[in-house]
Amino acid sequence: MAIRLSERKYVAELLHGAKIGEKYVVAGWVDTIRIHGKLVFIILRDRTGKMQLVVKRNISENAWREAKKLSPESVIGAKGILVESKAALGGREIVVEELVVYSKADPLPIDIKDHSKTTLAKRLDWRFLDLRNPRNQLIFLVEAEMARAAREYFYNNGFVEIYTSKIVGAATEGGAEVFSIVYFDKPAFLAQSPQLYKQMGVISGFEKVFEIGPAFRAEPHHTTRHLTEYTSVDFEMGFIDSYEDVMRVAEQAVLSMIQAGLERYGKRVREFFPNTLDRVPRSIPRITIREAYKLLRSSGVSVEEGEDLSSEAERKLGEIVLREYDAPLVFVTEYPWRVRPFYTMRKSDEPEWTYSFDLLFRGLEIATGGQREHRYEVLVKQLEEKGLNPKNFEWYLSMFRYGAPPHGGAGIGLERVVMQFLGLGNIREARLLPRDPERLVP
RNA sequence: GCCGCGGUAGUAUAGCCCGGCCUAGUAUGCGGGCCUGUCAAGCCCGUGACCCGGGUUCAAAUCCCGGCCGCGGCGCCA
Structure with missing residues (x-):
C-alpha cells in the first residue's frame, strides 16, 4: 500500500517515454496547488521538471482530503496512473490514487515563483528557498558545467591539478587586501591567490599545473562585480616562448567553458536569461593597451596614457570591440609596468610595458595573466622597484635560484564568467553563498 | 575607504518633497467559504506594516540628528 520511493x-521520464496507462510513483515539491472543490490540481516539481497531478475525490477520498490541506513547497509522494491530458502542462498528468505528505511547508518568507518579486538581499537570506526556482538553480548547473569543461580542457592538455594552501603565512603581493586570521599563536592570512604556489608547481617539475579553488580579498568593494570570496580558475605553464602561449590556453579554456554551458544548457538558458551569450565566439581578438587608449580616445572616453583602464573604459572598450570585431571577448595586452605586480615580465625592448594581459568579457575583466619573470636578479630588482622588501620574499625568490623555466599563467574568475555569459546584473547571483563586506551569513 | 540613494504587513510597493484629510492605499501571500478541468484558477469574507534611538512641533510614516542594515557609483580587482 505504502509508496516506495525506490520505485520513484x-x-x-514520465513526460517523455513512460507508458500511458501504467501506475507510477512520483515525489518532489508542491510547486502550485489549485483547489476546485472535489478536484485538486497539484503541480509537482523535482530536479527534472514539473508536471501535473490531479486528485479526485471520487478516485480517492483520502488523497483528496490530504491534498486539500497542502501548502506550496511541501514535499509529497504520490502514486497513480499516467494519463494523457490535453489540458495538462506537458500533455500528461498523474491521476492520484495514493498521496503521502512527507513534510508540510510553512508559509514562505519570499516569493520563489518569480525571482524579480523579491530583492536579492532577501533572496540570499533564504538562499535554500531561492534555489528552488529553476532559473536560479540553473545558474549553478551552468557554473558546474563550466568548471567541469575547464578542468577537462586542462586535463586533456597535459596540466596537473594541484591543491594549494589557502592558509598562508605571508601576503602574496603585500598590501592590505588580505584577511588576517589567527593560526594558533601566529598571525596568518587567507590566500588572495594561488599565484606563488602555482609557480612553484611549474618550477617543481610538473611543468603545467592548474587549480580551481577559493580566493579571498578583503577589499570593501560595494559593487555588482566583487565578492570577498570567489572561485579562481588558475593555471601556470612552463617552457613557453612568450605570453602568447599563455593567452592561447586562456582563450581555449574560456571558450570551452562557454561552449559547454551552451551545449548542455543552451535551450534552458535562453529561456530564462534573455541577455545570455547565445553562440560561442570563434576566437578572441588581441589589442595592446596602447591601441585600446587610442580606440577609447577616438570614442570620446578620456584615458590616461600609461594608466590602467577604469571600469568605465573597460565597459566602453567592450562595446567598441563588439562593434568593430563582432567579438564579446577581447584580450588587452602589454599593460604598463607600473600597474602590474612585481613578478610580471617586462617587455625586453620597452621596459615600461609588460608581457601581460587582461581578458575582458562584455566589458568586464574576467581574467588576468602573462609571462612571469624567472630570472632571479631581475626579480629582486623588480621587488625593490615596487617598494617591497626582498627579505619578505625569501622563500619565493629561492625558487628562482635552482632552475626555473620561462613560464606564465593566468587566473580566471569563475563567477564573473558565469555572470557575463548569462548576462546577470549582479555577481552575487552567481555565487551560491556570496560574501561581501556586509554579508557573512548564511 | 569615499560619495549618492534608500529602509512602510510574509513579499513587492503607494504615501514622504509641500507634517494634520493615514482609522496608512494596492498587489500578492496567509486563514475561511463556494466550485470536477484548472494552469500565477476564479469569486466572496477576513488578516497583517511605518528599521532602532533621540529631537523639533499642538501634531511626525512624512522634518532634523545618530546608529544599524540594504542598493549602487568610484578607486581597485577576478
Whole structure:
C-alpha cells in the first residue's frame, strides 16, 4: 500500500517515454496547488521538471482530503496512473490514487515563483528557498558545467591539478587586501591567490599545473562585480616562448567553458536569461593597451596614457570591440609596468610595458595573466622597484635560484564568467553563498 | 575607504518633497467559504506594516540628528 520511493520516477521520464496507462510513483515539491472543490490540481516539481497531478475525490477520498490541506513547497509522494491530458502542462498528468505528505511547508518568507518579486538581499537570506526556482538553480548547473569543461580542457592538455594552501603565512603581493586570521599563536592570512604556489608547481617539475579553488580579498568593494570570496580558475605553464602561449590556453579554456554551458544548457538558458551569450565566439581578438587608449580616445572616453583602464573604459572598450570585431571577448595586452605586480615580465625592448594581459568579457575583466619573470636578479630588482622588501620574499625568490623555466599563467574568475555569459546584473547571483563586506551569513 | 540613494504587513510597493484629510492605499501571500478541468484558477469574507534611538512641533510614516542594515557609483580587482 505504502509508496516506495525506490520505485520513484522523475518527472522528465514520465513526460517523455513512460507508458500511458501504467501506475507510477512520483515525489518532489508542491510547486502550485489549485483547489476546485472535489478536484485538486497539484503541480509537482523535482530536479527534472514539473508536471501535473490531479486528485479526485471520487478516485480517492483520502488523497483528496490530504491534498486539500497542502501548502506550496511541501514535499509529497504520490502514486497513480499516467494519463494523457490535453489540458495538462506537458500533455500528461498523474491521476492520484495514493498521496503521502512527507513534510508540510510553512508559509514562505519570499516569493520563489518569480525571482524579480523579491530583492536579492532577501533572496540570499533564504538562499535554500531561492534555489528552488529553476532559473536560479540553473545558474549553478551552468557554473558546474563550466568548471567541469575547464578542468577537462586542462586535463586533456597535459596540466596537473594541484591543491594549494589557502592558509598562508605571508601576503602574496603585500598590501592590505588580505584577511588576517589567527593560526594558533601566529598571525596568518587567507590566500588572495594561488599565484606563488602555482609557480612553484611549474618550477617543481610538473611543468603545467592548474587549480580551481577559493580566493579571498578583503577589499570593501560595494559593487555588482566583487565578492570577498570567489572561485579562481588558475593555471601556470612552463617552457613557453612568450605570453602568447599563455593567452592561447586562456582563450581555449574560456571558450570551452562557454561552449559547454551552451551545449548542455543552451535551450534552458535562453529561456530564462534573455541577455545570455547565445553562440560561442570563434576566437578572441588581441589589442595592446596602447591601441585600446587610442580606440577609447577616438570614442570620446578620456584615458590616461600609461594608466590602467577604469571600469568605465573597460565597459566602453567592450562595446567598441563588439562593434568593430563582432567579438564579446577581447584580450588587452602589454599593460604598463607600473600597474602590474612585481613578478610580471617586462617587455625586453620597452621596459615600461609588460608581457601581460587582461581578458575582458562584455566589458568586464574576467581574467588576468602573462609571462612571469624567472630570472632571479631581475626579480629582486623588480621587488625593490615596487617598494617591497626582498627579505619578505625569501622563500619565493629561492625558487628562482635552482632552475626555473620561462613560464606564465593566468587566473580566471569563475563567477564573473558565469555572470557575463548569462548576462546577470549582479555577481552575487552567481555565487551560491556570496560574501561581501556586509554579508557573512548564511 | 569615499560619495549618492534608500529602509512602510510574509513579499513587492503607494504615501514622504509641500507634517494634520493615514482609522496608512494596492498587489500578492496567509486563514475561511463556494466550485470536477484548472494552469500565477476564479469569486466572496477576513488578516497583517511605518528599521532602532533621540529631537523639533499642538501634531511626525512624512522634518532634523545618530546608529544599524540594504542598493549602487568610484578607486581597485577576478
